[in-house]
Every structure is written in C-alpha cells, then in structure tokens.
Amino acid sequence: MTTRRTFIKGAALAAPAAALATPAIAQSKIKWRMQTYAGSALGEHVIKPAIDTFNQIAGDQMEIELFYADQLVPTGELFQALQRGTIDAVQSDDDSMASPTEVTVFGGYFPFGSRYSLDVPVLFNQYGLKEIWDEEYAAVGVKHISAGAWDPCHFATKEPINSLADLKGKRIFTFPTAGRFLSQFGVVPVTLPWEDIETAVQTGELDGIAWSGITEDYTVGWADVTNYFLTNNISGAWIGHFFANMDRWNELPDNLKQMLTVCMEQSHYYRQWWYWGGEANLRVNGDKLKLTTIPDAEWETVEEAAVKFWDEIASESPTKAKVVEIFRKYNADMRKAGRPYRYG
Known part of the structure; x- marks a missing residue:
C-alpha cells in the first residue's frame, strides 16, 4: 500500500516532469496602428515596403496595421491622435500634422533649406538637428524615431x-x-x-x-x-519623420525598438534612389x-x-x-x- 511518505516522495519526483510537460502561456502579440500622410498610391513606395518587412521579421511578436492619408483621422489631427494614443505611430512631416513644437515650421519644405535629398540625413545626423527634434517631441509625449528625405518641391x-x-x-x-x-x-x-x-x-x-x-x-x-x-x-527635399506614442514605444522590448528603427532607416534609403532616379527619368522621358x-x-x-x-x-x-x-x-x-x- 502507498504510504503518505512514499506518495509525497513520488509527487516531488514527478513535479519537474509535469512542469516541463505543461505548455507555456503564449505571450500576446503586440499590435500597433500607424497612419501615414500619404495616399495609397504613394504609400506603396514611401511606407508600405518598410511596414511589410517589419511585420515579416517581427513574426508572432508584433504587427503594425497601416492606414493611409485621412483614413483614421484627418492629417491635420495626426499629432493629437498620436499624443492621445488613438494612433500608435505616424509617418508625416511636422508641418502637415500640426505639431505644437518649436520645430514644426521646419518640417515638410523649409524654403531653400536643402538642395539635395542627402542634405537632410546629414543635417540630422551630423549637424545636430536630431537631438533638437528628439528633445522637442519627448517634451510632449511623443517619440521621434527617425528623419529622412523625400522629393523636392x-x-x-x-x-x-x-x-x-x-x-x-x-x-x-x-x-x-x-x-x-x-x-x-x-x-x-x-x-x-x-x-x-x-x-x-x-x-x-x-x-x-x-x-x-x-x-x-x-x-x-x-x-x-x-x-x-x-x-x-x-x-x-521634403523633411519627413516617423513618430510613435511615447508610452507605446517604451512598452516595446529593445529588440523590437531596434527592428522598427532599422526598417524605417531602410525606407529612407529606398526613397533616396527612388525619388532621385525618378525625378530625372520623368523630366527626360515623361x-x-x-x-x-x-x-x-x-x-x-x-x-x-x-x-x-x-x-x-x-x-x-x-x-x-x-x-x-x-x-x-x-x-x-x-x-x-x-x-x-x-x-x-
């Protein structure tokens, strides 16, 4: 007959095996909503490839649902929606989304501020604009992720x-x-x-x-x-950015923050050659x-x-x-x- 002592001993030995056999609780997938300033035709180039790539790499960890111009909120209300958390991330210039920061006037097309698209990343990464943008947006609860160049005006x-x-x-x-x-x-x-x-x-x-x-x-x-x-x-060159709600950004694990940043930087590179070559080709052959x-x-x-x-x-x-x-x-x-x- 099984005594109380042998029952307890047997249960203790079986416990590790039982623990291994118990399936882990699945971690819920992070889901974000992002709206871009661009309509669907333009969005196919300026944002969709980056988000598709991110979603593919992120797999079961995270998914970003992409919305085009004015689909969730009017473009002029993008900042407010982002700050409130109605939207988790935004692609826009400061000017179009009516950002209440001191740098808003420089977003989009600042008259004769640049001559070529490469001017923009150099201004941000080598001349100090990135630090200013980061500080301005952090003060209003928004994460400034990355700045890049689009086409001329x-x-x-x-x-x-x-x-x-x-x-x-x-x-x-x-x-x-x-x-x-x-x-x-x-x-x-x-x-x-x-x-x-x-x-x-x-x-x-x-x-x-x-x-x-x-x-x-x-x-x-x-x-x-x-x-x-x-x-x-x-x-x-148009100066545009990627932004995220600060709370949503802070909730992300470090690997997803890095992954998101890399995909957005890759999108900047795509636009560098897509616009540069396209502008010349259509002037000549359009x-x-x-x-x-x-x-x-x-x-x-x-x-x-x-x-x-x-x-x-x-x-x-x-x-x-x-x-x-x-x-x-x-x-x-x-x-x-x-x-x-x-x-x-």
Missing part, C-alpha cells in the same frame, strides 16, 4: 509658369510653411484633404500643386490633371507634363526672399533661432566645399 499647374508674375492669384495646394512663404509672390495657399486634390484641380478649385516633385505627380495621378511642371523648386523654367536672374529674388524669411522664423523663439543657425552653417559649409556639394 515643385509646381505642377494647369497653366504654364514662366515668370514670377504667372504665380499671382494661383490657388495652390501646398504645405503650411511653404504657403506662408509663397504668398508674398501672389500664391493663394489652399488646404484640402490629400485624396481630394486631383478632383479639386479638375473642377478648377485648384490651379495647381506645390507639394512634391515630378515622381509623385506621376505616381499619384496629378500629372493626369495638370499640364506643366516648373523646374525651379523652393526646396531640394510624356504628360511640359517643363517650364523661371530664368535664374528672376528666381534669385525668390532665394533672396528666403533669407529674409529665415530671419523672420529665427526671431520667433530661441529654439527656432538655433535651428536656423544650423541651416545657415550647413549651407555655408556646402558652398565652401564647392562641387559637387554646391555650385552655381
């Missing part, structure tokens, strides 16, 4: 632009800061949902767009409703938009106006002054470096 219009006078009275869809700058030349900035732009040009509500380079014009359908592309630009150019001597007045605009921005706060000074130093260094960094 050109006009795509229904009527040709051959001089500054041709800009007067034109109703143009553009970014807030770009619109603020361009208004001195008679441009009438218009804000509309991203997905409504093509129709607004067709109906005459808009005369044109100053939102992108020629690659986006062809990719998203704007080249189908406009006729002309102005080769002069007010900025060589068959939808006729190219026009404002003469250099006349366009210099726009560049001179940008210098005054920088002074105006710098006078608004110490942080803005610090950022403007970085732009000044960087561009001065590039001019001193000469070709191929700056010329002309």
Whole structure:
C-alpha cells in the first residue's frame, strides 16, 4: 500500500516532469496602428515596403496595421491622435500634422533649406538637428524615431509658369510653411484633404500643386490633371519623420525598438534612389507634363526672399533661432566645399 511518505516522495519526483510537460502561456502579440500622410498610391513606395518587412521579421511578436492619408483621422489631427494614443505611430512631416513644437515650421519644405535629398540625413545626423527634434517631441509625449528625405518641391499647374508674375492669384495646394512663404509672390495657399486634390484641380478649385516633385505627380495621378511642371523648386527635399506614442514605444522590448528603427532607416534609403532616379527619368522621358523654367536672374529674388524669411522664423523663439543657425552653417559649409556639394 502507498504510504503518505512514499506518495509525497513520488509527487516531488514527478513535479519537474509535469512542469516541463505543461505548455507555456503564449505571450500576446503586440499590435500597433500607424497612419501615414500619404495616399495609397504613394504609400506603396514611401511606407508600405518598410511596414511589410517589419511585420515579416517581427513574426508572432508584433504587427503594425497601416492606414493611409485621412483614413483614421484627418492629417491635420495626426499629432493629437498620436499624443492621445488613438494612433500608435505616424509617418508625416511636422508641418502637415500640426505639431505644437518649436520645430514644426521646419518640417515638410523649409524654403531653400536643402538642395539635395542627402542634405537632410546629414543635417540630422551630423549637424545636430536630431537631438533638437528628439528633445522637442519627448517634451510632449511623443517619440521621434527617425528623419529622412523625400522629393523636392515643385509646381505642377494647369497653366504654364514662366515668370514670377504667372504665380499671382494661383490657388495652390501646398504645405503650411511653404504657403506662408509663397504668398508674398501672389500664391493663394489652399488646404484640402490629400485624396481630394486631383478632383479639386479638375473642377478648377485648384490651379495647381506645390507639394512634391515630378515622381509623385506621376505616381499619384496629378500629372493626369495638370499640364506643366516648373523646374525651379523652393526646396531640394521634403523633411519627413516617423513618430510613435511615447508610452507605446517604451512598452516595446529593445529588440523590437531596434527592428522598427532599422526598417524605417531602410525606407529612407529606398526613397533616396527612388525619388532621385525618378525625378530625372520623368523630366527626360515623361510624356504628360511640359517643363517650364523661371530664368535664374528672376528666381534669385525668390532665394533672396528666403533669407529674409529665415530671419523672420529665427526671431520667433530661441529654439527656432538655433535651428536656423544650423541651416545657415550647413549651407555655408556646402558652398565652401564647392562641387559637387554646391555650385552655381
């Protein structure tokens, strides 16, 4: 007969085996919602490949559900939704998502702040902009993950632009800061949902767009409703970012933080060559938009106006002054470096 002592002894010996046989409690999969500033056609290039890659690598650990422009909230409310945690992550420029920080005015297209797309990562990683952005967003409960470059800012219009006078009275869809700058030349900035732009040009509500380079014009359908592309630009690259709700970010294990950052950095590299090659190819081989150019001597007045605009921005706060000074130093260094960094 089994005594109490032998029963206890047997149970103790069996316990380790039983523990090994008991399945571990499955860890729940982390799920995030991310919204981008871009519509679905553009999103296929500027964000979807990165998120698809992340989801594949993350496997059972984490999944990001991607939403395009205005699908969850209007683009102008992205920051508020991110800060509240309604959305876990965002891809946007500061300007479009109405960020309440001191650096918002520099997001998107800061007039003549850059000439080439490579200027943006150098400004952030070697000239100190990253530290400023990180600090500004941490103060409002948002994690600034990464900054990168998109395309330059050109006009795509229904009527040709051959001089500054041709800009007067034109109703143009553009970014807030770009619109603020361009208004001195008679441009009438218009804000509309991203997905409504093509129709607004067709109906005459808009005369044109100053939102992108020629690659986006062809990719998203704007080249189908406009006729002309102005080769002069007010900025060589759009400055965009990836952001996350700070609490959601802090909850991630370190390996997922690193994985997410790597995938976003890879997306910056993709855009470097996709836009750079696309801009040249469509200028040469595109068959939808006729190219026009404002003469250099006349366009210099726009560049001179940008210098005054920088002074105006710098006078608004110490942080803005610090950022403007970085732009000044960087561009001065590039001019001193000469070709191929700056010329002309």
